[in-house]
Amino acid sequence: MAIRTALTDRLGLSVPVIQAPMASVATPALAAAVSNTGGLGSLGSAQLDAAALQAQISEVRAATDRPFNVNFFCHQRPQDDPARAAAFRARLAGFYADENLAKVPDPGETYLPFDEARLEVVLAARPAVVSFHFGPPRAEWLTAIKQAGCLTFGSATTVEEARDLEAAGIEVIVAQGWEAGGHRGTYRTSLDRAQVGTIALVPQVVDAVSCPVVAAGGIGDGRGIAAALMLGAVAAQLGTGFVLAEEAATPPLYRAALAAAGEGDTRVTRLFTGRPARALVARYVTEMTPHEAEVPDYPLPGPMVRPLIEAGVARGVPDFHPLWSGQAARLARSEPAAAIVARLARETEDALHRR
Numbered sequence: 001m002a003i004r005t006a007l008t009d010r011l012g013l014s015v016p017v018i019q020a021p022m023a024s025v026a027t028p029a030l031a032a033a034v035s036n037t038g039g040l041g042s043l044g045s046a047q048l049d050a051a052a053l054q055a056q057i058s059e060v061r062a063a064t065d066r067p068f069n070v071n072f073f074c075h076q077r078p079q080d081d082p083a084r085a086a087a088f089r090a091r092l093a094g095f096y097a098d099e100n101l102a103k104v105p106d107p108g109e110t111y112l113p114f115d116e117a118r119l120e121v122v123l124a125a126r127p128a129v130v131s132f133h134f135g136p137p138r139a140e141w142l143t144a145i146k147q148a149g150c151l152t153f154g155s156a157t158t159v160e161e162a163r164d165l166e167a168a169g170i171e172v173i174v175a176q177g178w179e180a181g182g183h184r185g186t187y188r189t190s191l192d193r194a195q196v197g198t199i200a201l202v203p204q205v206v207d208a209v210s211c212p213v214v215a216a217g218g219i220g221d222g223r224g225i226a227a228a229l230m231l232g233a234v235a236a237q238l239g240t241g242f243v244l245a246e247e248a249a250t251p252p253l254y255r256a257a258l259a260a261a262g263e264g265d266t267r268v269t270r271l272f273t274g275r276p277a278r279a280l281v282a283r284y285v286t287e288m289t290p291h292e293a294e295v296p297d298y299p300l301p302g303p304m305v306r307p308l309i310e311a312g313v314a315r316g317v318p319d320f321h322p323l324w325s326g327q328a329a330r331l332a333r334s335e336p337a338a339a340i341v342a343r344l345a346r347e348t349e350d351a352l353h354r355r
Contacts, residue, residue, distance in 0.1 A: 002038070003348060006212050007172065007234035010151065011067045011128055014038030015345045016225065018214060019337070020239030021071030021131065022182060022248075022324065023047050023111070028056050030247035032063035033337035038345070040129065040235070041337075042069035047110060050117040057125045067128030069153070072114040074187075075134045078274070078297040080107065085304075087294040092304060095284070095320070099311040110302030111273065114141070123148050131155070135187040136168040143169070153214070155185030157194040162205045162213075164188060172212045174237055175205040179218030181240045181326035183277040184268065191268075191276055199231070206232035220331025222347020229352070240326040241344075244334040253318045257282070261329035272305055272322040274298035280323035284308065 002014040019026065019034040023044030031041030043060065045053050053070075060068050089104040096104055112118075114137050122130055122145060130145050131153035137145075146152060146169065154170035156162035162173045176185045177198025186194040196204075198217040206213045215228035216237035225236040243250050243258055250258075261280050268278045271288050275298035279285065284305075295301055308320035333340065 003229075003345070003352070005229065005234040007214070011040060013040060013067070013235075015341055016229065016235035016348075017341055017344050018042065018069065018235055018237040019242045020182070020216065020237050021045070021069060022239050022243070025243060025248050025250055025324075027247055027249045028059035029063065030242065030245055030337050031068050032060050033245075033247050034242070034341055035060075035064045035066035035068045037338040037341035039341045040067060040069055042071055042129075042131070044071050045118070046071070046073040046112060046133070048118075049112070050121050053118055054121050054125070057121070057127065061125075069129035069131050070122065070125075070127045071131045071133065072118065072137070073111055073133050074137050075111070075113050075275075075298060077113065078109070078300050080300065081296060084294055084296050085300070088296055088301065088304065091288065091291050091294060092308070095308055099308060101307050101311060105303045105307065107296050107300035108303040109299055110306070111299040119144065122150070126150060129153060131174070132170070133183065133185050136165055136170055139168065146171070155216075156205060157184060157186045157201070158189040158196060159204050159208045160189055161185075161187060161194075162209050166209045166211050170211070172214060172234075173205055173209055174214045174216050175202045175233070177201050177215070177217030179327040180216055181266070181278045182324040183273070183275055186276065199227070202228060202231040202233050218326055218328045220326075220328030222344050222349070223351045224328070225344060225348040226351035229348075238344075239324070240329055240332050242337065242340060243325070244332045245337040245340055246335065247337050251313055251321070253313065253316055254321055254323055255334070257318045257321075257323050258325055258329055258332055259334065261325060263327050263330060265329065266325050266327060270295050270298075272301065274301045277322070277324065278326060280318075280325045280329070282321065282323060283319035
């Protein structure tokens with residue numbers, strides 16, 4: 001039996017489940033499989049230029065005629081700080097020597113802010129949902145996207161951010177609790193004030209805005225989805241719960257680390273990209289945390305860390321990999337995406353029925 005909410009009715013979903021748009025992990029095959037099973041699949045597009053974005057959208061369209069989501073980051077371009085870059089390079093030098101790598105590369109931008117080129121792709125493709133992280137896009141771009149018939153989502157980690165997104169014209173708020181894996185959506189609240197758990201955050205956001213609210217963070221099974229619905233959310237967004245999906249582009253070392261993880265094995269860190277993000281703790285995070293203040297602004301550290309990540313992958317060790325994970329890691333299962341969505345639907349129905 002379908003679980004109906006305002007969002008499932010709007011998009012024609014049979015399950016109030018959204019697969020989080022995890023850049024580099026969420027493949028077109030994963031997004032299509034989730035959508036084909038009644039949820040909302042998502043593409044994480046922050047690392048894609050316009051041509052790659054168009055190719056991924058076309059790949060999803062070839063595999064499903066169901067709604068799907070395309071996600072973008074809306075951050076300010078960074079200011080280069082040579083002194084901080086030099087300090088960070090010096091800290092990385094020891095790891096580079098351990099891995100027999102050449103000198104540390106220069107800082108660079110591996111995550112791209114939403115721009116006119118990708119706006120043109122969106123307006124031509126017209127995906128059912130377009131979502132944004134780190135705040136809303138420019139007002140005229142948001143208006144054009146909505147006029148094209150796309151439903152717009154935006155991530156908020158506080159009530160203040162939720163109200164700001166609604167005022168900007170965003171139509172659905174994704175309330176991202178502190179438990180969530182990957183990049184924090186925080187963009188106008190200080191990080192120390194944005195450490196609000198999902199159970200506390202969702203009902204306060206629901207009360208503060210008039211638009212629908214999606215719950216995200218620490219939700220890993222149907223019990224969590226049912227709880228989110230009881231708190232007033234119209235759906236739940238799961239990221240870590242899909243990292244082990246067969247269709248996900250998750251390296252074996254990442255899969256093994258996540259399968260062995262517990263609820264206390266993650267930390268919010270700036271060490272990979274310069275922006276706070278929750279990941280499993282491995283060697284790099286452990287040894288570099290005391291030096292986090294030296295990390296360049298987002299997203300400049302990316303190219304500097306990338307060779308270490310690749311070296312670790314080549315050796316099959318997770319020491320340097322960004323093992324993005326929320327606090328519900330124990331609930332993730334290695335299954336086809338369709339099986340994950342079907343299981344979540346059954347579990348949610350069971351939990352709601354028991355109540």
